[in-house]
Amino acid sequence: MISLHETEHIVLVKRRHPVYLVIGLVPIAAAFLAFLALAGYALIAGISIPERVIELFPFLEAVDAGLFVAFVLSLAALLLWQVMLVFAVAFYLDCWIITNERAIHTELHALFSRSTSSISHDKIQDVTVDVHGILPTIFRFGDLQLQTAGAFRVFTMKQIDDPHNAKHVLLQMRRDYLRHHPSGTVPEEGVSSQPSSPDESSGER
Amino acid sequence: MEAILFTLLIAVGIFILVVWVVASYHFRGLEIPGQEDVSKKIVRVFAIGTGVLFAVSAILLAMLIL
Numbered sequence: 001m002i003s004l005h006e007t008e009h010i011v012l013v014k015r016r017h018p019v020y021l022v023i024g025l026v027p028i029a030a031a032f033l034a035f036l037a038l039a040g041y042a043l044i045a046g047i048s049i050p051e052r053v054i055e056l057f058p059f060l061e062a063v064d065a066g067l068f069v070a071f072v073l074s075l076a077a078l079l080l081w082q083v084m085l086v087f088a089v090a091f092y093l094d095c096w097i098i099t100n101e102r103a104i105h106t107e108l109h110a111l112f113s114r115s116t117s118s119i120s121h122d123k124i125q126d127v128t129v130d131v132h133g134i135l136p137t138i139f140r141f142g143d144l145q146l147q148t149a150g151a152f153r154v155f156t157m158k159q160i161d162d163p164h165n166a167k168h169v170l171l172q173m174r175r176d177y178l179r180h181h182p183s184g185t186v187p188e189e190g191v192s193s194q195p196s197s198p199d200e201s202s203g204e205r
Numbered sequence: 206m207e208a209i210l211f212t213l214l215i216a217v218g219i220f221i222l223v224v225w226v227v228a229s230y231h232f233r234g235l236e237i238p239g240q241e242d243v244s245k246k247i248v249r250v251f252a253i254g255t256g257v258l259f260a261v262s263a264i265l266l267a268m269l270i271l
Contacts, residue, residue: 013237043265059206063269071210071265075217078258082224085251089228092244097237111227 005101012098012169014160017141021091025084032080039073042066086111096144096157098166100173103146105155121177123149127170129163144170207270214266221255 004010041047046066054061060068093108103124106116124146131142136159144163146155160166232244 010237063206067265067269071262071269074258074262074265075213078217078221078255078262081251081254081258082221085228085255086224088247088251089231092247093231095237108231111224114231 004099008099008101010097010099011173012166014096014098014157014166016091016094016159017136017139017161019135019139019141020159021088023135024087024091028080028084028087032077032084035073035077035080039070039077042069042073094158096160096166098170098173101177103155103157103170105157117155119146119148119153119155121170121174122181124170124174125149127167129167131163146170210266210269214262217262218259221259225252225255 043066047069049060049065049068089111090108093106093114095106097104097106102118102120104116104118106114108114126145126147128145128147129142130145131137131140136142141159141161142163144157144160144166146157147153148155157163157166229248232248
């Protein structure tokens, strides 16, 4: 469970846009349905195994070909179902949380690889919105990049819904945070989208 | 041959078990205070699907063997 500080509260929770989930799941779901349909067909209509295959695998001569194919396809469908589960888990666990004190990022890179990091608002130096491509423009999703004060780290909220609003909220929270914890200055809002060089990005000074 | 198919089913079952244990572990790690827990709905849908598909595979194997 993500633990918050005593004075901290969640302002915004962002995940990838559902379009990302649909695009990723459609090919897997199509294959899954095709396997199920083929298994049903093999079971109902019955099929015969070619003689060449039987010559290679003699044990197939003794089995019901329709049942055998249906069994193999149902196992394949079962495995594809697990792939869809992992995809859904990854979608759900890639999460960016903006609180009144920091931005928290949790990401599932693979089933056995997960990272969680957070960045305090006073460490943010630059905020960039990157909406790139036809689908992101139509469905209004994109990346929100936070350049931190430390070394070279870039904290990226990937393919989130309405990144401009997220940026607005983030900068507002940062402004409020620095007002209560004066340790730096606040970047000007509106200087953001896709800087072509570091000099054009919205710096804090 | 029945032994091979049975072993195949058991191997897939073990793989599924590992995936579910890891997925559950990850889900427990991301309970966001004050937010609706959608993970239970996701888990329920996939658990039902996994159970049904595994049962179908087991039945087909039983029909194949018997």
